[in-house]
Amino acid sequence: MPSDIWKKLQKEQPVNLKQAFAEDKERAKTFSIRTEHLYYDFSRQLVTSETIKLLCELAKERDLSGKIQAMFAGEKINKTENRAVWHVALRDPSNPEVSDVLKKIEKFTRQNKLTNIVAIGIGGSYLGPEYLAEACRVYAKPGMNLRFIANVDGTDFAQKTAGLKPEETLFIIISKTFTTAETMKNAETAKKWMQEKLGNSPEVIKKHFVAVSTAKDKVAAFGIDPDNMFIFWDWVGGRFSATSAVGAVPLSLFLGFENFKEILYGAHWLDQHFLNTPMEKNIPVISGLLDIWNINFLGYKTRALLPYCQALSKLPAHTQQVEMESNGKLVDLSGKPVDIDTGEVVFGEPGTNGQHSFYQLIHQGTQIIPCDFIGFIEPQYPVGKASNKEVTHHEELMTNFFAQPDALAFGKDDPLPHKRFPGNRPSSSLLLKKLTPFTAGLLLAWTEHRAAVKGFIWGINSFDQFGVELGKVLGIKVREEILKHHQDPSYKPNNLMLEAFLKGKLPD
Amino acid sequence: MPSDIWKKLQKEQPVNLKQAFAEDKERAKTFSIRTEHLYYDFSRQLVTSETIKLLCELAKERDLSGKIQAMFAGEKINKTENRAVWHVALRDPSNPEVSDVLKKIEKFTRQNKLTNIVAIGIGGSYLGPEYLAEACRVYAKPGMNLRFIANVDGTDFAQKTAGLKPEETLFIIISKTFTTAETMKNAETAKKWMQEKLGNSPEVIKKHFVAVSTAKDKVAAFGIDPDNMFIFWDWVGGRFSATSAVGAVPLSLFLGFENFKEILYGAHWLDQHFLNTPMEKNIPVISGLLDIWNINFLGYKTRALLPYCQALSKLPAHTQQVEMESNGKLVDLSGKPVDIDTGEVVFGEPGTNGQHSFYQLIHQGTQIIPCDFIGFIEPQYPVGKASNKEVTHHEELMTNFFAQPDALAFGKDDPLPHKRFPGNRPSSSLLLKKLTPFTAGLLLAWTEHRAAVKGFIWGINSFDQFGVELGKVLGIKVREEILKHHQDPSYKPNNLMLEAFLKGKLPD
Secondary structure, three states: OOOHHHHHHHHOOOOOHHHHHHHOOOHHHHOEEEOOOOEEEOOOOOOOHHHHHHHHHHHHHOOHHHHHHHHHOOOOOEOOOOEOOOHHHHHOOOOHHHHHHHHHHHHHHHHOOOOEEEEEOOHHHOHHHHHHHHHOHHHOOOOOEEEEEOOOOHHHHHHHHOOOOHHHEEEEEEOOOOOOHHHHHHHHHHHHHHHHHHOOOHHHHHHHEEEEOOOHHHHHHHOOOHHHEEOOOOOOOHHHOOOOHHHHHHHHHHHOHHHHHHHHHHHHHHHHHHHHOOHHHOHHHHHHHHHHHHHHHOOOOEEEEEEOOHHHOOHHHHHHHHHHHHHOOOEOOOOOEOOOOOOOEEEOOOOOHHHHOOHHHHHHOOOOOOEEEEEEEEOOOOOOOOOOOOOOHHHHHHHHHHHHHHHHHHOEOOOOHHHOEOOOOOEEEEEEEEOOHHHHHHHHHHHHHHHHHHHHHHOOOOOOOHHHHHHHHHHHHHHHHHHHHHHOOOOOOOOHHHHHHHHOOOOO | OOOHHHHHHHHOOOOOHHHHHHHOOOHHHHOEEEOOOOEEEOOOOOOOHHHHHHHHHHHHHOOHHHHHHHHHOOOOOEOOOOEOOOHHHHHOOOOHHHHHHHHHHHHHHHHOOOOEEEEEOOHHHOHHHHHHHHHOHHHOOOOOEEEEEOOOOHHHHHHHHOOOOHHHEEEEEEOOOOOOHHHHHHHHHHHHHHHHHHOOOHHHHHHHEEEEOOOHHHHHHHOOOHHHEEOOOOOOOHHHOOOOHHHHHHHHHHHOHHHHHHHHHHHHHHHHHHHHOOHHHOHHHHHHHHHHHHHHHOOOOEEEEEEOOHHHOOHHHHHHHHHHHHHOOOEOOOOOEOOOOOOOEEEOOOOOHHHHOOHHHHHHOOOOOOEEEEEEOOOOOOOOOOOOOOOOHHHHHHHHHHHHHHHHHHOEOOOOHHHOEOOOOOEEEEEEOOOOHHHHHHHHHHHHHHHHHHHHHHOOOOOOOHHHHHHHHHHHHHHHHHHHHHHOOOOOOOOHHHHHHHHOOOOO
16 A cells, blocks of 8 residues: 555656756755765756655655664564675674684785686676776786686686686685586586696695685585685675675785775765765665656656766676666565565666667657766876867766766757657766775665665565576476486477477477 | 557457466467577467467558568668668678678788777777677687777777787777767877877878778878778668678678678578568567567567577677667657657676576566577587586576576466566577577677567658767767866856866865
């Protein structure tokens, strides 16, 4: 049953942006949040002050603050798995368990002499660390090379190990349970690759493999030195694990431990902002509430994430995981089917690349896609010179960061119908000083908390992922059919396409 | 006004897949198309034979065949720009203009001694060639290195040129008009980069730069030898240009000319299938009609493209461009606003990576996302050994390709609500023999024609992109404000965030 506040929100009309900006010269100021590190402008969302007030009342009604505090207190809010959701503790310098693991990683990083780091992991053990590695590549230690192998497709292994010298290579096997099918398959292949070249001695594995896992026995059985296993805890969910050893080990090796600490500081800064700032000035809260406004009240169920920053090229894929795995849920915490829409589809590419691709639909399609623009005052690489007549590469990039939200919001009339832009298409803009390990960590935490806000308000569990299980179960059956065919080539499965695959030829 | 057929389709009910498969043992066979190179199974779409019949009637009513023939005949079907849409001619071995350019490219490829190829282009001058390069990387000529610079963000230039020796490097500047802002900015920076290292002699530019363009004067003004300019024609749209010189020059250098020819053969094979096959057995037609069924009659406006193939990692981004730029349109060919939904949002990642990310929402979210699975009988890299007990990497990958569509279609009940899968979520599966230049070209043509089918039926112009113009116009204004600030640092723009950017600091 919708509450009174929900019903009031259903009656709220989206504003007309052209009119709203014309009537209120202060709109850009009123609908923005300015903090030391982030300038968040949501004045081009289709909201009035009343809408924001009602959204904050909705948050109060759903006890958002209480739920945030419970998360920070380490309460077991992941009820289906009876676990805490405590990734904020990973960034809390006062946590002794965390400090111990970080000290061990720091020591390992300082001792390491191997220069080719290959991280084998998938999903949560991959997308967050890869986002951070790309965001911070300009800060990498000279001569260090970091690659990620995620896909079980042999192409990923073959192409990522091409040209690597085994004697200079360190594999990091990242799997909470040390049973993830793709990761263990790649890990076994990595072991063979290493042994073929450096021999079968157990010392080879001890020297060239480390693990990030919670499964000590399995790591030891693989042959990895227990001293080279870095733990995390059951209160760290996969997609929230980038600031645990999952990210710490590869990123400390690649960027240096001090840079990894900066990532933690940035995430911790946003954690504290999230915990301590009143709703109306709280960036993850307001951005999450605006998503709810767009999804549940305006029916806009897809969101575009558009960083004007090539080094953020992997942020959309990581955000896609955090949002869609967390909030793609059909039942509430009590197990009842939800009667509203939950998680949105998130997609995106860095600007300006996306402008030459899918922006056509965003400007002139029949669907409305709310957009998030992210930009920086300073570039990581200063390329080109500023003069009275010329702009730098970064300035050229930023002309687009500033132009696109206005084009979406205000549109343009034209005598020719195909040149008309309807406008009133919502977006938010986030401006930061510079992309550094600190701000990369901050953006990571923003992504995490924004998704959590929505789950708290919808009353769903954003922290489990049972939706991935059925595919695994059915996969086991297919694997059995393939093995039956290995044993008996005349074996015929009850699936025409699988039959073609086993026969090795397309049907006539 | 909806036609009778449209109204009949509105009354059609989506099938229940569990029931439909139980009642009809032949369903997998009936709802599939088998050709020499492609096995397309759409039995898990929510259709009956009647639905398919009505969709084909709709296609007849909208004169789909006539429109396809007009496209192949080179008629000026891009009416807003008064141009033909004739990319199929690029693959037609009987076209003399095309053959001449290809001969010139072949000659250039054979003479080239430079091993670092850097293609500078954006949007249509980038995404198609990059998709093909990644798909065919295993076929690359030994020692050849191909990189793409698209983004105007200096990070893209700096990182892609890092470590390259200028004396071994060839820049290919790809821009139809030779005025694309990002491309020309990167081209100028490339020129400086080269001249700083090899000197200012015009010979340096002549040796290390070639162009793919239609603008002879501008190419010459840049300093490129007219002999090293490769043309295409106004009847080749950007997003349909991968099989023109736009793709031919970088890909022939990277893969060898013979492999590029294979790409053309594959695209041509699909072109002929598209032109000559009756609708009911025509894969681009049926896949386009199924998209219409999902978008317009079931309301599923987002589609996931899920290649179980790491080498197809760039196919989703290319498809996103082809679909969303072509069909994100608000007005029909006569300029009247459409009264139905047009182009869908397309996103995707290779399997199995996506399974550990956004598949949660696809299985258990409140939105239904139709999925396209693509798989191959043989891998590009055979990794791992098959035994009675073990599967190869490719077999492990393919267990997922076969398991996921069934998990989506049939779901699973469970006493625990969060472990329930509703099922009845539609997908199609496409199986091919192996990913080669031929099949990569074939998939490219499938992508192009599938989008065109939808546009033909909706009666929109899929071949213009006026939706990208307004952002460019507003960008010019922002650039002027930045230049004003260069000239007078006290200049204050009428935009708070832009003011912060120009001041170089976040507001207090």
